[in-house]
Amino acid sequence: MRAIAVLMVLAVHASPSALPNGFVGVDVFFVISGYLITSILCQELAQDRFSVRDFYVRRINRIFPALLLVLGTCLAIAPWLLYPSERGMLSKSAFFSTVFAANVHFYLESGYWDVASKLKPLLHLWSLGVEEQFYLVWPLLLWGACRARKPLWTVCAGVLVLSFITNLELTASNQPAGFYLPFGRFWELAAGGLLACIAHDRHGPPPALQQRLGGALAWLGIGLLVASQCLPLPPDRFPGWWVLPVVLGTTLLIMAGPQAWLNRVVLAHPVMVYVGKLSYPLYLWHWPLLVAARLLGDGYWSSSHRNLMVVLALVLAALTHHGVERPLARRVAQRGRLALVLAALMAGLCLAAWWMPGSAEDRSLPSAGGPLHEYSKPQITSTGGVHLLGDSNAGHFFHGLSLLYGDRLVLTAAPGWPYLDGVQHSPTYVPLRNHQGSPQLTQEALQRIEAEPQLRAVILSTAYRMYLPLDNLRSIGGPVGETTAQAYENGLRRTAQRLVAQGKKVVIVKSVPIYPTLATVIACSDTFRPAWRRAPDDCTRPRHLVDAERQEYDALVQRAVQGLPGVLVHDTLADLCDERLCYVHRNGIQMYVDSGHFTTAGSQIMGASLARTVEQVLRD
Structure with a gap:
């Protein structure tokens, strides 16, 4: 037997x-x-x-x-x-x-x-x-x-x-x-x-x-x-x-x-x-x-x-x-x-x-996206506080932004929770053990932001693929038959409207492309590959395929911000892709630490790009 x-x-x-x-x-x-x-x-x-x-x-x-x-x-x-x-x-x-x-x-x-x-x-x-x-x-x-x-x-x-x-x-x-x-x-x-x-x-x-x-x-x-x-x-x-x-x-x-x-x-x-x-x-x-x-x-x-x-x-x-x-x-x-x-x-x-030597993460390895000493940074002329709000896709911008804004920057982030006003998990969805987001958490964060008069800009950053494909969100008191995409869109618009009404400027960060088929994204860096491993085939993704899979999401974001003053959309694809391809490792720099989050270097480069949009919205 x-x-x-x-x-x-x-x-x-x-x-x-x-x-x-x-x-x-x-x-x-x-x-x-x-x-x-x-x-x-x-x-x-x-x-x-x-x-x-x-x-x-x-x-x-x-x-x-x-x-x-x-x-x-x-x-x-x-x-x-x-x-x-x-x-x-x-x-x-x-x-x-x-x-x-x-x-x-x-x-x-x-x-x-x-x-x-x-x-x-x-x-x-x-x-x-x-x-x-x-x-x-x-x-x-x-x-x-x-x-x-x-x-x-x-x-x-x-x-x-x-x-x-x-x-x-x-x-x-x-x-x-x-x-x-x-x-x-x-x-x-x-x-x-x-x-x-x-x-x-x-x-x-x-x-x-x-x-x-x-x-x-x-x-x-x-x-x-x-x-x-x-x-x-x-x-x-x-x-x-x-x-x-x-x-x-x-x-x-x-x-x-x-x-x-x-x-x-x-x-x-x-x-x-x-x-x-x-x-x-x-x-x-x-x-x-x-x-x-x-x-x-x-x-x-x-x-x-x-x-x-x-x-x-x-x-x-x-x-x-x-x-x-x-x-x-x-x-x-x-x-x-x-x-x-x-x-x-x-x-x-x-x-x-x-x-045994070996770290839990590869973020700090110089050849795998460790800190950059020289990179293009914007001139920061704004004053007042900046609040970074969202799930782990907000968290991975924090390092890069903190180098530019210092203690003016505040982070509120939780894995798997988008911090959208009036949004809750769908009744049938069972969150992962470490996904502890709730409408109460959202309200507490928004109320803290509203109560801070020196806070001038709010950055909303979420990984849309955590929500839309999983069908795991609903509006509180929403209509019967509402989809996650509709709840996400309505929640995003409500959140932006609420913040604008309090005199805050809002930057909505579009989700980064992900690479779910890679066994480890660090393999895309030639300089740190073990002797028996080969370069993966999926270190790049065709741009037209990335655009196609994001079509519904892009339209959703556009509708959510339409007609709202003081709101800008930051598109991450401009820095992670060219006309043909999207990259894990670009211009000699490892941008990703896993399939959907930045290395230290990636956070610096992407944080600098995002800061340019923040400075723009604060000037307008």
Whole structure:
């Protein structure tokens, strides 16, 4: 069964379109793990042989060797493959993986600033975090129940029910928490544990009955697993109820017993047994290799590169199993000393990951858009305050403008919130965890601006693609059937009118072009590319395509400001594009730090251009 699980995961990661739901192989792993480990615990508790020390020594000797090899290899080759920002993220995820908290790390990392999951080399270790967190408490729970003379199956059932309810609640309210955090995942391991306890206490069907039912149970179990691959699983509602058939199907396959035809002939076939033995190292190796193939192709891969990495994963898994795992497993007499050595090595790797060179961002690198000492700046002759208001597309102008306006400049910005008067999120939209904007936040900001008599100009800057394509805004008290584009336009006009009525000048900044297909925009700078990486194909975008995709937005802005005195529109395309192309790296300067935000140098150049418009509106 471990072969089925790992092959499902390998298939979905290597060819997502071929088996899009193969990720449920991880859930199959959870059930199998819970059954196997709990079976051992039940035997030891029944024979009064259980030892907390021995349990964790076995876990260390089983889990650490292959994990150390894979993590060490990833960190060692990082300088040749990864940019500094990517190395920073790798080292952070490696650090959390060494303390078996990768799932918590990736949960906290999910959201607005998240990197595409297909480019995170250690993302797959979230499941190992869940598993080891489970085994921190599971043997102690069973040991406590045994000491209290409570049936072990009642503990399993209790954990299963409580965790399953938590899974439903978390998935409904915060899907990433339901997916990554252990509280809603423990029930899957507890399901295997419950089956192990029942089998140990002989509460299951008699052997003769099980033999007659085994075939039906096995086919029903495999049928549920096949069904899970045929039905669409909504990613925003998984795990929730959708994982239940997978857990039930795996449980039925185990219940069927080794004498069921499917288990005896198919799952016990020597090839399947051998793949099962390789399952753990294969799971560890396959994802970093597939990510490496994508990184070498700047986010894309050819089928030949993908197939090569799959073969390499199988080869490395076999070498790890025969060259590392099996030789160490034979050192039974030295397992305590071996565990100490492995734990020390893991601690060393943990420290190495913590101190690994590489920054979380590439903003400060001179070759990647660091500060400019010489660039064209306007002459600032105006007086009074300037307020920069909007989402993160307001924030990335702040550095450049602050160099020109100093403490006259005030910033109010929040990720994913446009600060438009009378606008709220649509009722069906669930904002990302770090998107905390609200109409109250807008009113507080506008009231502060209105109450400041020395403040003369307000700059409104938002990323329109955060709103129009997502259909996530509505006017407060707006008409039925209103679209996000209409709410955005009406809110933009109301905001400008309100500010003009208070004697403020207004500059509306049109959104910058974005580059969502780039794996990392820093790759567009020739001077800081790792040895194994190539220049991406998408460092420029045809101007006519950019203009075409912005047609609705451009018309919307034009209508919103029509007839309003004291309002100017600043078009960012004039500085980021020419007649043919729009650029990430222009005139030897890295303008973007990610797909839609400026580097330090980009902020200086674009801030200077924006300041010219501000000075113009203040003169008019």
